[in-house]
Structure formats: C-alpha cells, structure tokens
Amino acid sequence: MNVSPYLIPAKSMIFEEEIKKSQFITYLAHTPSIEAAKAFVDEIKAKHNDARHNCWAFVAGRPEDSMKWGFSDDGEPSGTAGKPILAQLTGSGVGEITAVVTRYYGGIRLGTGGLVKAYGGGVQQALKLLESIEKKITTQLIVExxxxxxxxxxxxxxxxxxxxxxATYDISAKLTVEIEVLHESDFILTMTNKTGARALISRMS
Structure with a gap:
C-alpha cells in the first residue's frame, strides 16, 4: 500500500475552445471514487444532452492506480477521445479526477489526428489552470x-x-488521534519509548 501524499483537484475547472467550428467544453472535477466519477459524467451528459459527444475519462483514486481508471469515446472513432483524455490525466500526477469533454459538432470533420489533438489538448489546457491540493493518507489511533x-x-x-x-476521560485519558500513515510507526515507537510502554495504542476498528 502506497501511503505517500498525492495531489487532488482543489475545485472544478471549465475550459472552452472552438476548433474548426466545433465547440469543445472541458470539465474537470474532484471525484474521490468510481461512483462519484460516473455520477459526474452523467451530470454533464444531462447538462449537454443536445451535444453530439460527451467523451470522458477518470482517475478515481491514486494517480498510478490503473484499477480505478476509466474512459469512453462516446461515439467518436475508437481511440480518438477517451484515451487521449486519460493520457493527459494520468500524465498530470493528479488523482481523484474526472474529465468530460463535450463537443458540439460544427460541420467540419477533424480527422483522427485532429480529434486526438482536440480532446487531449483541451484537457491539457484545463489541467494547466487547475488548482490542486495535497491529499495526505491518514489513519486513526486510540491512545490511552x-x-x-x-x-x-x-x-x-x-x-x-x-x-x-x-477524547474521553475516565480512569485514564483515551484520545482518538488522526495521523499520517507515513508517521504512524514512528509515533507509536516514540510514545512507547518516552512513556516507558505505559501508553496503550490501538488502531480504530
């Protein structure tokens, strides 16, 4: 289990551009689970149900956890939309993120290369504008x-x-403590040493 912190979106982002009369609208949002990612995709699809395509990709966990990736070309030629969007997300190092790119067709075909550039490029631009924050991996301990x-x-x-x-105070003090997983073993070791093993430490069940 990787316990190092990683970046997540601080807030949502929208980036719009017109390419050969087609309008592309890129949405980025913080989605901490696959369910949240799919719900966000459905929300944008409902908002733009008159658009020709709502292509998407998500990284619904740690940036490198490929078990939580997903993508769709939503009717565009295979490999021209979902994969380029996903490639930008995975390359950004940001986790818990979903991108939906809405396309209103303008009557001019872009070709496969043009589509890859349009979908990937929109997400790339949106990511440059995205504010991110660090997510720390924490656990809870009971310290008595x-x-x-x-x-x-x-x-x-x-x-x-x-x-x-x-905290509860009875015969002894019982503290519920949140700590980064990275520091957990050092904290327990220090507590044990400094208190002469008089501190009882257990994980929250």
Whole structure:
C-alpha cells in the first residue's frame, strides 16, 4: 500500500475552445471514487444532452492506480477521445479526477489526428489552470494514557503532526488521534519509548 501524499483537484475547472467550428467544453472535477466519477459524467451528459459527444475519462483514486481508471469515446472513432483524455490525466500526477469533454459538432470533420489533438489538448489546457491540493493518507489511533502523561503525549503528537479528534476521560485519558500513515510507526515507537510502554495504542476498528 502506497501511503505517500498525492495531489487532488482543489475545485472544478471549465475550459472552452472552438476548433474548426466545433465547440469543445472541458470539465474537470474532484471525484474521490468510481461512483462519484460516473455520477459526474452523467451530470454533464444531462447538462449537454443536445451535444453530439460527451467523451470522458477518470482517475478515481491514486494517480498510478490503473484499477480505478476509466474512459469512453462516446461515439467518436475508437481511440480518438477517451484515451487521449486519460493520457493527459494520468500524465498530470493528479488523482481523484474526472474529465468530460463535450463537443458540439460544427460541420467540419477533424480527422483522427485532429480529434486526438482536440480532446487531449483541451484537457491539457484545463489541467494547466487547475488548482490542486495535497491529499495526505491518514489513519486513526486510540491512545490511552494516565493523566500524568497527557502533556507528554500532546507534545509527541505535535512532533508527528497528529491531531486529537476525540477524547474521553475516565480512569485514564483515551484520545482518538488522526495521523499520517507515513508517521504512524514512528509515533507509536516514540510514545512507547518516552512513556516507558505505559501508553496503550490501538488502531480504530
């Protein structure tokens, strides 16, 4: 399992251009799952149900996870739309993203090379304008400590960027902590060493 952070879209993006009287509208959106990607495609298809084509591709997880890729030429000649769109998405290093390119036909045929350039190029332009943010892969831990160890625990949490998201105080303090998976084992090791193994740490079930 790859636990390193990756980029995702910060917000949606639209890019429009006219090529030989055909209008191309490229939509990019953050879609964290295959279901969300398909829902976004359906949304754009419904919005432009009068268009000749609504071609699309998605990367619905980590950028390199090909199990979560999908694409469609939506009636354009095979290989001229979906694949060029997908190639731009996978080359961008951005994950959890869907691109839909709507085409209103202008009466002039572009040929296969022209179509590849139009669909891929529109997505390339939209990606240049896209704002992205880093998605960190996190996990949640239950940290149980004596009250005397709370300040020490909080300083170790700060050291590893761990965030307290819940706490219950009974015989001991029980903290629910969110932490990057990258830092999880180091955090547990440091907590164990610094508290003399008096901290009970378990993963959220």
């Amino acid at each position: 400590v004596d009250y005397s160890l709370i300040s020490l625990t909080q300083s170790i949490m700060a050291q590893y960027g761990a965030v307290e998201i819940d």
